[in-house]
Amino acid sequence: MGDLKEFGDWVVGCDNHRACHATSLPEERPDGSLEGPIGDGTLSVSIKALPAPRSAPVVQMALVGEADRRAAARIAGIAIDGRNLGIPVSGSDGLVNLDAVASQKIVDAARIASRIALIDDKGQDIASASLRGWRAAASYIDAEQYRTGTVSSMAAPGDRRWDYSIAPPIPPRPTIVVQPPSPRPPVILSDDDLKALRALDPCQRYTQMSAQEPPRFFRLDADQTLLILPTSCGGYNPLRMPFVIDESGDAREAEFWPYPGNNMANRPELPDLDWSEEERRLVSFGRGRGLADCGEVSEFVWVDGKFRLVHFASMYPCRGSYDYITTYRLDVRQLGEAETDDAQLPGDSGD
Incomplete structure (x- = not known):
């Protein structure tokens, strides 16, 4: 069984059929660190990816911990490093599920970024999480799923087509x-x-x-x-x-x-x-x-x-x-x- 890998404020793992799952962690800073927290720790971001070409990542977000549950009804969008991605969302229950197009947009925008947040219709943060370590976690998924250097790389897209000449078919599951x-x-x-x-x-x-x-x-x-x-x-x-x-x-x-x-x-x-x-x-x-x-x-x-x-x-x-x-x-x-x-x-x- 595969082990989990920790990268900054993210942890990632893949199963016996190369399906991978990365999730954000509330931040920790060593004693004496001058670097402050990036997110407020009240947002959990989950990114899952199947190993099959033509499959898209799936992003799910949820309010956790000390998040203001009353603010969940005000969720109106998603911002990365303060930039509204223009993804219409609603989350009255504190859980945000995104379709393939929106999920891919988040993955693309998060590659070189430090913070992701759920925002209200005025652009104010409702909950946020750190992206520190996400790109390294994405690189790990790329390696596990043979995406590295391909157009479907989650960390650094290249020029090669990602198909079954590169990615072996998913192993049969008994x-x-x-x-x-x-x-x-x-x-x-x-x-x-x-x-x-x-x-x-x-x-x-x-x-x-x-x-x-x-x-x-x-x-x-x-x-x-x-x-x-x-x-x-x-x-x-x-x-x-x-x-x-x-x-x-x-x-x-x-x-x-x-x-x-x-x-x-x-x-x-x-x-x-x-x-x-x-x-x-x-x-x-x-x-x-x-x-x-x-x-x-x-x-x-x-x-x-x-x-x-x-x-x-x-x-x-x-x-x-x-x-x-x-x-x-x-x-x-x-x-x-x-x-x-x-x-x-x-x-x-x-x-």
């Missing part, structure tokens, strides 16, 4: 097929049955506190139930242990398929573990600090008796951005009941 949910209720273990599993709590030996949350059970398929067992490891990264229970009530530690960068040779530590019934995914959110303005999000689906990673996003450094960047993803397709085979569940009469 589709992970997930079985539909079973109508059966999950297998529930008694407190006596849970006692041996609670003994695996890695923090119990260091504390007299017991886990504050109840265990939770979710049906995975016709034969298996997921148990998410809380531990006494608390704080802003509560550790919860996943187990898989068969129909007879026997439980084992959940297993995970290896993925790039992790052969899963050791038991994974998955903080703040939860199950999304709607998406049929096991989700882990590891916070880098309590503010959750940095950390990692991992999403797994249940495939052939193990959990498989299908999405990973992160944000580093810890500088007040919540625009997590995806660096690994697989396509997932959940089968409908009509697509499953005709095998009956144990106990079904077939009538």
Whole structure:
């Protein structure tokens, strides 16, 4: 999985299919620096780019932090270094989505600039962000997507045409097929049955506190139930242990398929573990600090008796951005009941 790269007040990353995402960061200045802040830190700017020729960057902007939410209804335009770009926008909810033409105009104007702002109809700033480091982040995207020196370069357009003679086609992305949910209720273990599993709590030996949350059970398929067992490891990264229970009530530690960068040779530590019934995914959110303005999000689906990673996003450094960047993803397709085979569940009469 790709790492994130920090350039000035921007951070950028690309996924396993060369789709890239750069986002602005609230500014930091070292102690004693004579350089003041460029933006006011209340605007987040996200720029995403696909690796395919003829695709355009996508820009999204949002009010964040201490932004005046009442001013969101007054958003009327975008300015770079004080120059109104003439892009009509509205943002009553504090979120500004731009079409391909407007997005490209911003990318072009931001190459040699220091500041971007949302403005009202009088040209006054509503929220602003620093562009320091954006051009370097754009150069990184160019290199990852074979744009460097081409007319479609985001950092420094050249003369060469950007086509598939330069940019290899996007690698095929495997589709992970997930079985539909079973109508059966999950297998529930008694407190006596849970006692041996609670003994695996890695923090119990260091504390007299017991886990504050109840265990939770979710049906995975016709034969298996997921148990998410809380531990006494608390704080802003509560550790919860996943187990898989068969129909007879026997439980084992959940297993995970290896993925790039992790052969899963050791038991994974998955903080703040939860199950999304709607998406049929096991989700882990590891916070880098309590503010959750940095950390990692991992999403797994249940495939052939193990959990498989299908999405990973992160944000580093810890500088007040919540625009997590995806660096690994697989396509997932959940089968409908009509697509499953005709095998009956144990106990079904077939009538």
